[in-house]
Amino acid sequence: MNSGTTAPAMRGYLRKDGRKGIRNVVAVAYLVECAHHVSRLIVQKSGADDVHLIGFPGCYPNKYALEMMKRLCTHPNVGAVLLVSLGCESFNREELRRTVAASGRPVDLLVIQQAGGTTRTLNAGLERVARMRAELAKHQPVPMALNELVVGTVCGGSDGTSGITANPAVGRCFDWLIENDAACIFEETGELIGCERIMASRAITPELGVEIEACVEKAANYYRIMGYGSFAPGNAEGGLTTLEEKSMGAYSKSGSSPISGLIKPGDIPPRGGLYLLDVVPDGEPRFGFPNISDNAEIVELIACGSHLILFTTGRGSVVGSAISPVIKVCANPDTYDRMSDDMDVNAGRILRGAELDEVGREIFDLVQGIASGNLSKSEALGHQEFILTYKQFEPIGPACLPAA
Amino acid sequence: MSSQDNGTRLPPLLLLHPDDNIVVARRDIVAGERVELDGESFTIPAAVELGHKLARRPLEPDTRVLKYGAPIGSMKTRVERGEHVHLHNLKSDYIPSTTREWTEGQPEGLR
Numbered sequence: 449m450n451s452g453t454t455a456p457a458m459r460g461y462l463r464k465d466g467r468k469g470i471r472n473v474v475a476v477a478y479l480v481e482c483a484h485h486v487s488r489l490i491v492q493k494s495g496a497d498d499v500h501l502i503g504f505p506g507c508y509p510n511k512y513a514l515e516m517m518k519r520l521c522t523h524p525n526v527g528a529v530l531l532v533s534l535g536c537e538s539f540n541r542e543e544l545r546r547t548v549a550a551s552g553r554p555v556d557l558l559v560i561q562q563a564g565g566t567t568r569t570l571n572a573g574l575e576r577v578a579r580m581r582a583e584l585a586k587h588q589p590v591p592m593a594l595n596e597l598v599v600g601t602v603c604g605g606s607d608g609t610s611g612i613t614a615n616p617a618v619g620r621c622f623d624w625l626i627e628n629d630a631a632c633i634f635e636e637t638g639e640l641i642g643c644e645r646i647m648a649s650r651a652i653t654p655e656l657g658v659e660i661e662a663c664v665e666k667a668a669n670y671y672r673i674m675g676y677g678s679f680a681p682g683n684a685e686g687g688l689t690t691l692e693e694k695s696m697g698a699y700s701k702s703g704s705s706p707i708s709g710l711i712k713p714g715d716i717p718p719r720g721g722l723y724l725l726d727v728v729p730d731g732e733p734r735f736g737f738p739n740i741s742d743n744a745e746i747v748e749l750i751a752c753g754s755h756l757i758l759f760t761t762g763r764g765s766v767v768g769s770a771i772s773p774v775i776k777v778c779a780n781p782d783t784y785d786r787m788s789d790d791m792d793v794n795a796g797r798i799l800r801g802a803e804l805d806e807v808g809r810e811i812f813d814l815v816q817g818i819a820s821g822n823l824s825k826s827e828a829l830g831h832q833e834f835i836l837t838y839k840q841f842e843p844i845g846p847a848c849l850p851a852a
Numbered sequence: 853m854s855s856q857d858n859g860t861r862l863p864p865l866l867l868l869h870p871d872d873n874i875v876v877a878r879r880d881i882v883a884g885e886r887v888e889l890d891g892e893s894f895t896i897p898a899a900v901e902l903g904h905k906l907a908r909r910p911l912e913p914d915t916r917v918l919k920y921g922a923p924i925g926s927m928k929t930r931v932e933r934g935e936h937v938h939l940h941n942l943k944s945d946y947i948p949s950t951t952r953e954w955t956e957g958q959p960e961g962l963r
Contacts, residue, residue, distance in 0.1 A: 607903050608876060608903025608904055608905070609902065611920065612866065612868065612876065612903075642923070642945075646922070668947070671947055672947060676947075677946070677947035677948070677949065683949075684949060686903050687876075687877075687901065687902070687903035687904035687905065687938070689905070689924070689925060689938050689942045689944075689949065690924050690925040690943065690945075691944050691946050691949065692922075692923065692924050692925060692944060692945065692946055693919060693925065696919065696920050696922050697920075700920075762903065780902065782902060799862075799866075799878050799879070799902075800862065
């Protein structure tokens with residue numbers, strides 16, 4: 449399917465690294481929980497929808513968190529960054545600031561202990577944000593093509609309808625995006641347990657297939673040690689019985705394209721194609737569950753460069769995200785009837801006779817509409833959830849990106 | 853078929869793959885409802901909600917349950933055709949499922 453006649457023209461903000469952003473956001477980033485409130489005040493009092501709050505709560509150093517914050521602060525949807533530090537935390541604020549500055553973005557750092565406390569930092573922050581927004585307002589968007597787009601997908605609140613309606617419909621959309629050379633990312637290897645062999649057979653090289661099977665085995669071991677699979681009570685109430693059943697449904701989000709690579713949080717797909725994101729930490733379980741909630745997965749998809757997120761839900765999630773718009777694809781027609789204000793797409797109508805391709809096409813067009821500047825439902829409702837916690841990863845091996 | 857008719861005229865049971873030994877409820881099904889499956893008509897013994905699974909044929913303990921043509925776990929007890937297949941009679945072959953009543957590693961009602 450070509451880029452279509454009904455979808456609006458996409459446009460983006462060109463960044464120094466050649467990538468384009470579909471939004472031009474000012475990110476206000478707290479570098480420890482102790483700076484969270486002041487940062488939140490800056491965002492709230494700025495009164496602007498395009499000022500987003502992100503941050504890392506921990507006081508102890510963590511390589512993953514630093515790399516994630518670098519990727520997020522230099523994400524193409526981000527135009528400028530204000531860093532807010534308490535002062536005594538161990539986050540490497542200077543390295544983060546240098547990285548953002550090197551990306552050509554306006555960046556500023558406020559240290560609360562040096563600025564003189566809450567009110568002085570707030571006032572300084574508001575003044576900096578206003579200046580950054582004035583600067584960003586001068587940016588003119590340029591035309592953007594599908595092959596410059598990175599789209600991530602996640603499911604949350606899955607039920608017995610997810611794998612029949614919303615997930616395969618997103619899969620169709622993914623197939624068409626990839627035909628147009630976009631990069632598409634699916635994830636949560638802990639929710640692909642049981643699909644490892646089928647998935648490995650779709651890898652573009654046998655060595656990548658081996659890596660995929662190994663990463664799902666890693667996920668199964670990790671979750672076994674944690675004592676819980678990635679399976680919530682709502683999944684069971686919605687008719688899902690086992691983790692592998694949930695996996696098979698989740699897997700259909702990936703569509704039918706060959707799998708071009710296995711990446712980890714912060715790795716940016718080198719070209720168009722389908723990529724699997726391994727979100728389960730390496731080594732012995734150390735900091736807790738791989739992803740404590742859906743937004744932790746969304747943040748990792750965004751750190752891999754996702755411009756927007758296709759979020760499928762059966763039970764009915766309402767979340768959005770900072771930085772990248774979230775499109776809600778509702779799997780369950782009864783949930784849609786109850787929560788339609790939060791849902792962009794009613795994929796549950798497939799159960800009432802609509803064609804899968806018709807819904808897939810609607811999602812495909814919607815992706816281009818959101819990338820042309822239209823707001824998604826969660827975006828318009830002000831959802832800008834964000835969560836980042838401790839993790840550890842080893843770099844991906846040479847077999848993981850065969851075409852690179 | 854219009855997509856606006858709530859699907860009430862569509863068959864209530866959905867077979868996702870020819871190899872499957874379960875079917876999925878396309879909408880809420882009430883106890884005693886007459887349904888057609890594989891060319892035969894029979895009565896659903898107990899209510900089943902949208903998205904839940906029912907046995908396509910009698911299933912013995914340890915039978916691999918197939919959905920989308922893929923294994924999704926094994927039966928713990930025997931069920932008859934049309935019976936609800938869920939946590940009480942189907943278990944994961946990987947990691948046990950969690951419910952809100954989860955204690956000491958087993959869902960209540962399964963202990």
